[in-house]
Amino acid sequence: MTASRIIVWRHGRTPWNVENRFQGQADIGLDDVGREQAARAAAALAVLEPAVLWASDLSRARDTAGALADLTGLPVTTDRRLREIHVGSWEGLLGEDVERVDPEASRRLRAGEDVRRSATGESPTEVGLRVAEALRDLADAAPDGSTVVAASHGLAGRVGVAELVGLPPEHRRLLGGLTNCAWVSVDRHRSGRYWRIEQYNATALEPSDPLEDRLDFATRVAAG
Template sequence: MTAARVVAWRHGETAWNAEGRYQGQADVALNPKGRDQARAAAVRIAALQPARIVSSDLSRASDTAWELARRTGLVVEVEPRLQEINVGDWVGMTNDEVFAAHPDFAADLRAGRDARRSATGETGAQAGARVAEALLDIAESSPDGSTVVAVGHGFALRVAMVFLLGLDYAHNLTLGGLWNASWSVLQPGGESWRLVSYNNVADGA
């Protein structure tokens, strides 16, 4: 079995998104704007007639997923591998704070090089590989020809998509960041997928 289409959907906005704080795997809830974004996107994604909804277990993703579940009658399946990159003890810090404390990381990030997010966190490649593996398993366990929605997090989903397209880590800068509540559509093809559309948002979101 293999899905014909995987919709990678980033969660709606949180207060920490709005403040530019590193969330990582901290369980930060959607803010009111994020819930509105999720509802608006759910209308558009429901029109794709998904057969499954699979979500990160962090509440900002699962609450986004449930907006689609309410429209489709589907249940939300939980997949912890879809969590965001682990940023260790950088949780709650802003970019400016991290860059000031770790100038080498700032230089690596601007040059497109990978680096570990704190001594106790993951590298970008580790997070992307984890999420790419999850997306592969989700696609391959879904009915032939179906559409499946995977709800996750901006950075980890972006790097996972780069890997599934057969590209290396540095290409994640070429794609650019995923907006809150945006969705991207991929066509599975073993370990070499095709990107159909990227960073779609609902009108007014």
């Protein structure tokens, strides 16, 4: 058994996203905008007829997945391996706070290096390995040829997908950050030997967008 497509979906906006605070694994919930983003994205992803729905156990990812569960009737199964990077003592800090308490780590972070987030936090490489392991496991457990949706987090989703498709660590920085409620679509090559990115940072259109654009988006999502 194995899925043919994995949708790695970042959660909707939170108050700490607005303030640009390091969230890490703090359990910060969605704000009103985040809930609206989740509902809009869920309507687009439901077109793909997912067979299985997974999420990080942090509420912002679990509640984002819940919007899709409401439309599809699928249960949301949680996996701690889909959590965001653990930032240790940086949790709740602003960027300028990190610059003040750990200027060397802040410099390396800005340079795109594989920096551990505080002495007790994780590095992006460590996160990529655990998230990719989770994605492989949940795909292998899914029905043949199915689509799996996994609601996760910004950095975790980006580096987890990079690890899954085999991008070298030094190439991770070439992938832009995932915006709130955007997703990455990864499909298994017909040979079954590797995964590849087919869509990156895809988002649902705003309700105010022209009807023809929204219809075209739904067609493109359904076509993969």
